[in-house]
Amino acid sequence: MDGTSSIIISGFSAKEAVELHRCLSKHYDINIVDDSAEVLALLDERDIDLLLCRHTKGGFDALELFRQARIMHPETVRLLAGELDRAEQEFAVKDAAIYQFVPNEWGSRQIELLVNRALENRELAYRHRHLSRELKIAEDVLRKHKVNRHSEGQGSRFERLVYCSPNMASLCNLAKKASATNLPILIQGETGTGKELMAKAIHYNSDRKEQPLLVHNCGGMSDELLHSELFGHKRGAFTGAVSDRMGLFPAADGGTVFLDEIADVSPTFQVSLLRFLQEGEVKPLGSDKIIKCDVRVIAACNQPLDTLISKGLFRQDLYYRLNGFQLNIPPLRNRIDDVEVLANFLLEKFSAESNRNILGFSPGVLEKFSYHDWPGNVRELENEIQRMIAITDNNTFITEECLSPHLAALKPRVKPRQEDDTLDGLTLKEKVEQMEARIIEETLTRLRWNQSRAAAELGLSRVGLSNKIKRYNLGAGSAVA
Ligand SMILES: Nc1ncnc2c1ncn2[C@@H]1O[C@H](COP(=O)(O)OP(=O)(O)OP(=O)(O)O)[C@@H](O)[C@H]1O
Ligand SMILES: [Mg+2]
Known part of the structure; x- marks a missing residue:
């Protein structure tokens, strides 16, 4: 469809239907349908925005049709014409949840105005829902961003070095002693x-x-x-x-x-x-x-x-x-915890330098960042962020569409399981330790060495995990590749 709203008209006399068609077809796509089964079939088949039906006692049962339509196609606006007794009126409001009754004396022009208003309201309700959702996402990101900026998410500093990973923390402690x-x-x-x-x-x-x-x-x-x-x-x-x-x-x-x-x-x-x-x-x-x-x-x-x-x-x-x-x-891939704090730090730094006001990253962007190997390390991250800032409008968030294609295409990687043959001939304690080391390494690899997430997933404290990494010498030899 090209954006023109579609309407089904049903239960009206041929004369009324022709008159309504004449009036409404100027702006809408009109479908005149004879029976309820056909209306329901069309609702299933096409995107119908509004249902306008006349209820006739002992004839066309618009009430039951609306009740079913309400369940299957709640977004479709329901307008009901016809003589209704009290019980039927109650049914129409409660069970069929109609948008409005169309009084009998109304002509097609009045009905046209009602249809216009009903569809406008529907559009506004849709936009409201949509924007509220966007706003909620934005608020979540903003809240997270604020938390990041004001608490542990901001990371630690050694002069101008920013980090939060345990391995960088111990390296910077050593560097401070060396200073x-x-x-x-x-x-x-x-x-x-x-x-x-x-x-x-x-x-x-x-x-x-x-x-x-x-x-x-x-x-x-x-x-x-x-x-x-x-x-x-x-x-x-x-x-x-x-x-x-x-x-x-x-x-x-x-x-x-x-x-x-x-x-x-x-x-x-x-x-x-x-x-x-x-x-x-x-x-x-x-x-x-x-x-x-x-x-x-x-x-x-x-x-x-x-x-x-x-x-x-x-x-x-x-x-x-x-x-x-x-x-x-x-390398950055062995301290994926640092990526988020570095990304936020660099975003703030480069936005300020170029006089831009970017609100933050959408969570999807940071997730993709965590899947990447970063062969160019922090310099590569810097370049990516500078490029993303350049293509993002002020007062908006950096979204996944701004990612370089090779980053946008990334998926979480799962390390293939190793064969269990290495456990042969070991004591129970040794077997358990090997299994533990393997599980920890698998988890760390899958989470791109994000130690906070791995610790949370394994039910360990970060210090506990760090001790096990040292004890089993995991990720060794990759500190300087
Ligand atoms: N932990 C960090 N916090 C903030 N910025 C960082 C950090 N690490 C690197 N950078 C930034 O990344 C860029 C590259 O860092 P630097 O030039 O110190 O790397 P390098 O190891 O000397 O690289 P090369 O081997 O290519 O000379 C610089 O712009 C630097 O400011
Ligand atoms: Mg250098």
């Missing part, structure tokens, strides 16, 4: 997990915070350039060295140097770095002068350094020097 020392720190984690943000958090949480934090990316640089950048050079030390240059280490004296992509440093330069870490002094290129500098070094890489050592690509002694504290930032 209080001068020991070098090695931060490992996949791309986009927040290594640089962690380095900054450590610096600004340390006694060095009033001194500089200088960042250097060691990737794709020749040794000479790296030497000049980090240790400095004298004018004329090499072609193009037109003036003296202070290296990053002396420039950061008293503060922190963050060396990103440390794994890219050549074996020769690894020796120079090792010397610096041992002695705490630098010799600029082309200079005989040794400069003492007090800097805390934080190094980062997105692959585990120990695997590079075993391949002979990274010096073990330098690794030990850098590794005063080791902080392995888990």
Whole structure:
């Protein structure tokens, strides 16, 4: 149908029916039907908006027809004409729940006005129901959003790092302890997990915070350039060295140097770095002068350094020097609890930056987020949210239609059951423990490592679940993939 309302007229004389048809067919799709069975069949078959029938004692039984129509098609408006005694009137109101009686003396024009009003009311009632539902959803989301913003949903903070997962909480606790020392720190984690943000958090949480934090990316640089950048050079030390240059280490004296992509440093330069870490002094290129500098070094890489050592690509002694504290930032897929707090935090951050007022995420969006693996980690989440904000109108919620197609298509994943053959030859206690570990791992995998949900589903406290994860070494080896 094209939106024109459909009406059934039944029980009227041929003359009345023709007159009603003439009047109403200007705006409505009219069906003139002879008997009740046919009316009911048409109601089943098509979307009929209004039923206009004349009741005739001993003839066309509109009352019984309306009673049945009320049960099967309650949305259809019922208008009743005809001579009715008291009992029939009562039946019409109570059992048939008619919208209105049509007085006998009314002509077709008056009936037309009544039909218009009845259909308008029906439309308004429909919209009211629809909007109330929308409003209820919005209120639920808003309530949840508010709860999130003002309670645990907001997550914890370590400087600008936002998190709520137990694994990030223990990592940040360790990072806070590391901040209080001068020991070098090695931060490992996949791309986009927040290594640089962690380095900054450590610096600004340390006694060095009033001194500089200088960042250097060691990737794709020749040794000479790296030497000049980090240790400095004298004018004329090499072609193009037109003036003296202070290296990053002396420039950061008293503060922190963050060396990103440390794994890219050549074996020769690894020796120079090792010397610096041992002695705490630098010799600029082309200079005989040794400069003492007090800097805390934080190094980062997105692959585990120990695997590079075993391949002979990274010096073990330098690794030990850098590794005063080791902080392995888990990939986002292993701390799905963080996705929601991060999403809300990033939404607020980016909306404010772009002067937009977005009310929040619909629950479906957050659910899809929790099914995703996030290979680009928090950076990928940031990009997704910035894109979604751009296509969402102000004062509305971000809905599932805004999701990138690969996210919109996601379904919860269920890990296939393993064979039970590994239980052979174990004691009862060992079997029970294996089963327990398997059930916990299955639940965590299915819930994308959302530990709060898994704990709730398994009837454990979050601490209890976390202890079991440690005890059974679940998800091990994936902290740095
Ligand atoms: N826990 C977090 N809370 C808030 N923002 C975060 C968090 N983790 C990462 N981010 C944001 O995600 C983006 C990527 O973080 P960052 O640059 O620190 O990652 P990285 O591990 O250094 O990545 P890469 O290996 O690609 O250099 C940044 O914009 C950062 O602000
Ligand atoms: Mg980085």
